[in-house]
Amino acid sequence: MIVMRLLSSLKHDESERGIFHLGRALVKNGHTSIIISSADYDNELVKRLERDGTLYHQLHMNKKSWISLLQIIPLRHLIEQYNPDVIHVHSRTPAWILHLALRRARVSRPPKLVSTMYGFYPINKYSKALLDVDTIITVSDSVTNYLKKGLRREHMGSKAIRRIYRGIDTRRYPYRHNPSVYWIRRTFAEYPELEHKKWLVFPTIIGHEYGQEWLIDILGNLQEQFPLIHVIIMDEDYREGDVAHEDFRQRSNALNLSERITYVGGKRNDMREWLSAANIVMALANQPESIGINALQAIHLGTPVIGWDQAAFTEILQPLYPQGLVKKHNAQALCKAVRNQLESVTRPNMTDLFTMREMIEETLAVYQGLYNQALIEEQATSDAYSVMRIKKHLKSASKNRGKVSDRFASNEPIKSNDKLTKDNPVSIIKKKPATKVHRDNK
Numbered sequence: 001m002i003v004m005r006l007l008s009s010l011k012h013d014e015s016e017r018g019i020f021h022l023g024r025a026l027v028k029n030g031h032t033s034i035i036i037s038s039a040d041y042d043n044e045l046v047k048r049l050e051r052d053g054t055l056y057h058q059l060h061m062n063k064k065s066w067i068s069l070l071q072i073i074p075l076r077h078l079i080e081q082y083n084p085d086v087i088h089v090h091s092r093t094p095a096w097i098l099h100l101a102l103r104r105a106r107v108s109r110p111p112k113l114v115s116t117m118y119g120f121y122p123i124n125k126y127s128k129a130l131l132d133v134d135t136i137i138t139v140s141d142s143v144t145n146y147l148k149k150g151l152r153r154e155h156m157g158s159k160a161i162r163r164i165y166r167g168i169d170t171r172r173y174p175y176r177h178n179p180s181v182y183w184i185r186r187t188f189a190e191y192p193e194l195e196h197k198k199w200l201v202f203p204t205i206i207g208h209e210y211g212q213e214w215l216i217d218i219l220g221n222l223q224e225q226f227p228l229i230h231v232i233i234m235d236e237d238y239r240e241g242d243v244a245h246e247d248f249r250q251r252s253n254a255l256n257l258s259e260r261i262t263y264v265g266g267k268r269n270d271m272r273e274w275l276s277a278a279n280i281v282m283a284l285a286n287q288p289e290s291i292g293i294n295a296l297q298a299i300h301l302g303t304p305v306i307g308w309d310q311a312a313f314t315e316i317l318q319p320l321y322p323q324g325l326v327k328k329h330n331a332q333a334l335c336k337a338v339r340n341q342l343e344s345v346t347r348p349n350m351t352d353l354f355t356m357r358e359m360i361e362e363t364l365a366v367y368q369g370l371y372n373q374a375l376i377e378e379q380a381t382s383d384a385y386s387v388m389r390i391k392k393h394l395k396s397a398s399k400n401r402g403k404v405s406d407r408f409a410s411n412e413p414i415k416s417n418d419k420l421t422k423d424n425p426v427s428i429i430k431k432k433p434a435t436k437v438h439r440d441n442k
Helices: 013-017 019-029 046-053 067-083 092-102 125-131 143-155 183-190 213-222 243-254 271-277 294-300 310-319 333-344 356-409 426-441
Strands: 002-006 032-037 055-058 087-089 110-119 135-138 161-163 200-204 228-234 261-263 280-283 305-307
Touching: 002 067, 002 092, 019 032, 019 046, 019 271, 019 356, 032 067, 046 055, 046 110, 067 087, 067 092, 087 092, 087 356, 092 125, 135 143, 135 356, 143 161, 143 310, 183 271, 200 213, 200 271, 213 228, 213 243, 213 333, 271 294, 280 294, 280 333, 294 305, 294 310, 305 310, 305 333
Parallel strands: 002 032, 002 087, 032 055, 087 110, 110 135, 135 161, 200 228, 200 280, 228 261, 280 305
Antiparallel strands: none
C-alpha cells in the first residue's frame, strides 16, 4: 500500500498529527510512506522523516495563498509517478491543490482520499475540498458533532466520518516524569522568583480566546490563603500592538498581581519539564478546544489539570481526571477547584487512553479499509467489464445464427466462397440436405 500525505508545514508534527510515528509505522508494516510539505530538504524534521524511511518532496502549499496554485502540476506529476493508493490531506489549501491535480492525472486507479479536521473549521466553500473525500477523520467527538450539524445545514449529505483522538507518546511523556536537577537549577537561576512557589502553569500564549483573564480571578481570590501561589505563562512578557496582551498586563499591574506572574516565552523545547513540574496546569480557553493537547500531555505526566467543562477538555478530563472539570466561565467554581487541589493534592492515575499507539493503529485501519475497498471496487469493475464482453459476444453470435436461419429458409444456393470454418457454419448446414437427397435417390 502506498500512502501519500499532504501538509502545509511540519510544525505541528508530534503534538497534533503524529507525522513521524505514522510514517514509521507505515514503513515498519511494509507500506510506502510519502510526505509532501513546504519544509526545506535540509530541515531537521525532514531528515528525521527520511531516516525513518519516509520519502519526502517539497511543495510550497502555504495556507490561504494563491501562489500555492502553482503546485498543481508538480503535485500531479508526483501522483502519476507514485500512483498512491491513499492520499491523506491535513489542511484545506493542500486539499484544493489535490483536487485540482487529480482532474487530469493519469493513474491506473484513482486514489482513495482521507482528510483530517483538527478544529472547528467553518463549513463553507473553502472547506469543501477538505470534505469532498472518502473518509473524514475528526480529532474529537466535539468536532464530529459540529461537522455533522454543519453538513446538514449546508445540505451536503452524509459523509464517512471517523473520530480518532490525538495521542501522546508515552515514552516521551512518561507517568510521574521528574525534571532533571540541571533543568531545575537552570530555571531557578533564570527565574529566581519561582523557587519555593506553587506553580500554576498556563501552557499557551495570551489571546482573546485563551482565557488568561481568569488567572487574575484566581490570584486575586487565593493570594492571601496561598501566599506562595505563582502563575507561569508560556508567552513573551511583551508583544507590541497586541491588545489582549496589553490589557492583561494593565489589569495585573492595577491589582498588584504582576509580581505573581512570570512569562517564560512561547517558543520553548522544554514544555514537558514545565508541565511535569507544575502543581496545576490550567486549561481555560474561552472558545471550545478541539484537541486540548497540553492538558492531555499533563495528564499523562501525572500533573493535575483544571479546565472548563466543554469540548475536548470534557472528553479528556471526564474519563481521566473528572475532579478537574469546572462549570465553564464560573470564577467562583474555578477558584474553589484550585483551592481544593492546593489543599489536598490528588494526581491523575496512569492511563492507556489517548496514546500515540492507539491513534496510529486506528489511522492505519482507516488506510487499510480504504485500500481493501479500492481492490473490491477494482475487481467489481473488472467483473462487470468481463460480463459486458460476454454479453456482447453472445449478442453477436445470436445475430449470426439469425442470418443462417434466414439463408436456409430462403433456399439460398451455396456460394463457392462459403468456406467450412468455425465462424461460418452456413456451409455445413446447407450441405446436410444435399446429402439426404442423394440417399433418397438410391
